[in-house]
Amino acid sequence: MMRHLVLVVGAISLSIGICILTCGCRQEFSEPSRAHYFDATTLTIDGSSTVFPIVEAIAEDFAHDHPGSNPTVNKSGTGSGFQKFERGEIDIATASRPIQPEEDAALKSKAIDYIEIPIAYDGVSIIVNPENDWVDSLTTLELKRAWNQQSLVTYWSDIRPNFPHEKIVFHSPTDNHGTYEYFTETINRKRDDLREDCQKDQEPNTIIQAIAGEKYAIGYAGFNYYEQNRDKVRVVPVDAGRGPITPSADTIASGAYAPLSRPLFLYVSKRSYDLKPQVKAFVQFALGGVGDKDVRESSYVGLPKELHDAVVARVLAEQTGTVFAHLAPGARLVDLYSKAGQGKGNRE
């Protein structure tokens, strides 16, 4: 009798277990470790939290125009996005910095081709509390002295003697963010080189809130985060040797806000682009008029016409690989395109 009862209980748990396992195995066998696991109707996007507001807006308009396309957008960070892209889990990786040589190599080794699309401009903005009335601008050298790992700066007066003798509270995005990588690479000249005592936050909004509440704080975030919080925080003009420049739509697009003006990217899996009509449609949609409107609506800076045309031409030609692998901070992007267009192939 007893055995019979145990059997019943055992059968229930066993059947559940078998269900789980067979589902898993069926999936595993049907498609070896690539995207399109469940079906080809999905459109999954993940990556930069800086690019998220743009892509969310585009996805929303796209879903409205293409019922049943069901785009999914997430924001786990540029680095995390590329990891998922490598595993073939997503169709489009968003990035707030160009793809890195190691990431490019990893994708090549897995035979994953990608189309690189600059979608908008952003300027990494240096942000302080509105009550901070002593900083009128900072040079890139001062920024480096304050932010690098070996920094001797503790008080504001360490940056400039006439600043108050008060401790600086540093805020930075966490290291899975492209903004972090771009900032450390551009200002400190070495990726991941950042003072250890800064507070790191996953969400840019947390940084804004924190700085809004601390008089002696400093931090950095994407331009749109400043733009949407003009009443809460103040932006510091940056001087790279040609006088202080305040980030604005104009200075960012023209490249005057060098070196902190940077392009934002979509990296589209070539395979998804070819096999999934909705991915192709999404890319065309993003590069069309609505995409541009959404970029501006999310307080980012649209690409200049010249660059936009170069990007569209490259996408239409379905050229894969990156032209940004060796992007010098502040370089004119159109030049990179014309260089890539002339003569030699797009994948070195």
Next chain:
Amino acid sequence: MIVDIAARKRLARRKRADRIFQTLCFFAASIGVLILVLFLYKILVDGMGRLSLTFIRSSLSSRPGKTGIWPAIAGSAYVMALTTAIAVPTGIAAAIYLEEFNTRKSRLSEFIQLNIANLAGVPSIVYGMLGLAVFVRWLSFRESVLSGALTMSLLILPMVIIVTQEALRAVPKGYRDGSLALGSTYWQAIFHQVLPSAAPGIFTGIILSISRAIGETAPLIVVGAAAYVAGAPQRVSDHYTVLPIKIFDWAGDAKEGFNQVAATAILVLMIALLVLNSAAIYLRARSRLRR
């Protein structure tokens, strides 16, 4: 006389200490209520304005004025329904085994029991990591409703087992013995006598576990609930988002107006919790009446 005065003074002092202590305890007790009232007041003031049928039925949007919350409500409901379907039968079966069949406590069952108790205390984020490794990656369920539901099932399973065990333990031994004496099998005794009398306790425990799970955010972020989905999930393989994740997103959103939307979403979540908890109370009352 002198002694009397001294004694009176002492008595007065002791009484004063007594009163002070009482007041302190009263304040300690009212802090919880006060915070809850303040919280509810703030949420109601901030969120009431946006609460409407349109808000509940519209899809998500990056524009605070336009956004709805339907995909998140549907996602939460779908994940929770699937979680319940997976965790409840397994949990009840496990509890029945541990309480009813496992009469001679063996080392193995003691080991299982100990582990269940430990599992109930594991932080939810750890379940998220486990879900990511096992369901999302290893079993390749991807960032689907199924992965989310399986992870949530692991999270509530120990709780379901423990509350069911307690409910079963509260059923007098006579019920089983009487039934067995009349010639029923163990299974008949459990199914027709023990389970019905334990049902109110089991239901309550399950519903409370679910209401805890419905507010969980951390494990679902890890197993990849999305920040934006176009529509409600249709199949177990679809991407999804849930209410607490949208609340978390909106609460931190830079755009003006999203804070209000977050408050409204909290209201929606609290209404859902209230409905669940009332269901728990109702079920318990009804089962008591029937007996």
